[in-house]
Amino acid sequence: MTNPTPPASPPAAGASQAGSTGSMIARQAIMNGQQAVVGYELFNRSRSTVGHTAASDVILVFTALSHAGTEELVGKMLIFVNCTHESLTGGHLELVNPDKVVLEIPPLGHVAAAEVHARLPILQALRSRGFHLAFNHTVLESTYAPWLPLADYIKLDMSVLARDQLAVLINYAGRHSQAELIAEKLETAQQYDMVSSMGVEMFQGYWFSRPTLVEAKLLTPGQASIVQLLNLVRSQASTDEIEEVLKKDAGLAFNLMRLINSAGLGMTREITSFRQAVLLLGLKKLFRWAALLLTAVRSGGTPPAVGQTAVVRGRLMELLAQEFLPAEEADQAFVIGIFSMLDQMLGMPLASAVGLLNLPEELSTALLQRSNVYGQLLTLAEACETSDDHTFDQIAQSLHLTNQQINWAHLQALAWADQMAPA
Structure with missing residues (x-):
């Protein structure tokens, strides 16, 4: 007052x-x-x-x-x-x-x-x-x-x-x-x-x-992504379809995870996949949240380049993880990849950005220390982006992945991200 x-x-x-x-x-x-x-x-x-x-x-x-x-x-x-x-x-x-x-x-x-x-x-x-x-x-x-x-x-x-x-x-x-x-x-x-x-x-x-x-600060997703999410939720689409929309937009994914882990929401949990986030929040609250997000953010209509790179990185890591990890753990690889560029998206140290999310220790360690298999996948994805042949060969050998597997997964990830990007 x-x-x-x-x-x-x-x-x-x-x-x-x-x-x-x-x-x-x-x-x-x-x-x-x-x-x-x-x-x-x-x-x-x-x-x-x-x-x-x-x-x-x-x-x-x-x-x-x-x-x-x-x-x-x-x-x-x-x-x-x-x-x-x-x-x-x-x-x-x-x-x-x-x-x-x-x-x-x-x-x-x-x-x-x-x-x-x-x-x-x-x-x-x-x-x-x-x-x-x-x-x-x-x-x-x-x-x-x-x-x-x-x-x-x-x-x-x-x-x-x-x-x-x-x-x-x-x-x-x-x-x-x-x-x-x-x-x-x-x-x-x-x-x-x-x-x-x-x-x-x-x-x-x-x-x-x-x-x-x-x-x-709000991390700005693409308006087209929010509208697509609203339409899917309104039509009571499957969790798989909703998860796909979250995967294509780093800003959308971050905002959802941030909301769930907000002290004000009172729902702080360890979330390892976007599927879990959707199921935890529920369709009614998800629709309400997306509608407010559309009102609250100013967007240029397309994800920024850094966000697009994060989406490609997440998909690449997910595809490579599927070669030797169970499906649930491959989902975690995607989460790590898409959140690995939060420092650039938010303009703050990566440790501070990761601290905003209640990620399991294994995922946080991968992002900040690169000391487990997820961290190795993240380093490999970065090597693909920068054409760092030495690191590429070193990590590929450690994970028992062939050059052909990695290059094919990278092409698939690029094509997937292009297909998923809002028009």
């Missing part, structure tokens, strides 16, 4: 790289009485965002979940998100872990009690799903009495409330609700001492921290 003006500081270091886009999100810490951070309120500060709308609410939550930067936007803290009443029924809320999200519900203005009652079922449904609800101090007015039992947090605006008003509101909230009180827009030590002495135990404002800007 606060809407502070962010300080005139530069964006976080690291401009968007090829294959990625960035939007600016401001976050401000919410502290407890021990001055420990318990959550962050998020604000969309992208230049493309005009005003506070239902659409901006949706994109803010989605971007926070899918953020691909080295620094987590919220980590395991609570996410406080300003909402419009129109956005409260949006399907984007199905993609988040409600335990981590506090929805800040705005007042309705000068309205009749009938409208307050009309909104009540939506708020009750959100709370029954596990979302936390926050209101500003107007929820303590008699008109909003039906909403008060739903309040987990009540924000007290220090910029508009006088000391005597605060005393009355704090006393009333303590007697008529179970909500925790947050003093917001707190700017001085005197204000802090005053509200602390009145029993308030949570705080937000410049006295503690100013909003900081974070460039929230």
Whole structure:
């Protein structure tokens, strides 16, 4: 509910790289009485965002979940998100872990009690799903009495409330609700001492921290790939067909894995193939996610060259792995190949990029240390790209693969990637 003006500081270091886009999100810490951070309120500060709308609410939550930067936007803290009443029924809320999200519900203005009652079922449904609800101090007015039992947090605006008003509101909230009180827009030590002495135990404002800007990166998939995925999911296509679409677009694959491993989704698992990712998320959430991704990213319509190279590399490794490994392990080879260029796609060290994904240790080791059979396959794939004959011969001999097998697999991988690329 606060809407502070962010300080005139530069964006976080690291401009968007090829294959990625960035939007600016401001976050401000919410502290407890021990001055420990318990959550962050998020604000969309992208230049493309005009005003506070239902659409901006949706994109803010989605971007926070899918953020691909080295620094987590919220980590395991609570996410406080300003909402419009129109956005409260949006399907984007199905993609988040409600335990981590506090929805800040705005007042309705000068309205009749009938409208307050009309909104009540939506708020009750959100709370029954596990979302936390926050209101500003107007929820303590008699008109909003039906909403008060739903309040987990009540924000007290220090910029508009006088000391005597605060005393009355704090006393009333303590007697008529179970909500925790947050003093917001707190700017001085005197204000802090005053509200602390009145029993308030949570705080937000410049006295503690100013909003900081974070460039929230999204790895950009091709729009054609997203549309194809949406059509397949809508027609309830097979998992095999859906997996094929994910395989052809490194950006699409990364975003899905990032979502599943987001702390905000609450589903962190070790994923070794895109098939597992599809089955874990389910068709309904997959459709919702793809629709939001189409809205959230700006794409040129075709995958960047580095993404295309990653797709070829993944397919080559998969074909070579099929020569001597079971099918499931060959799938893992594809995952390693397609994610081996995340450093270039995201503009960050590969170790940091891999850290965003909850990959099994065997896969992470292959990407970062090249110390197992998958790492050898990755080194071999790179040798094919650079015509490094010495490394090519060395790894081929170690894996008992012939030149003919490798060259044929490389041609197949190139042809497959061309066929799979969006028109």
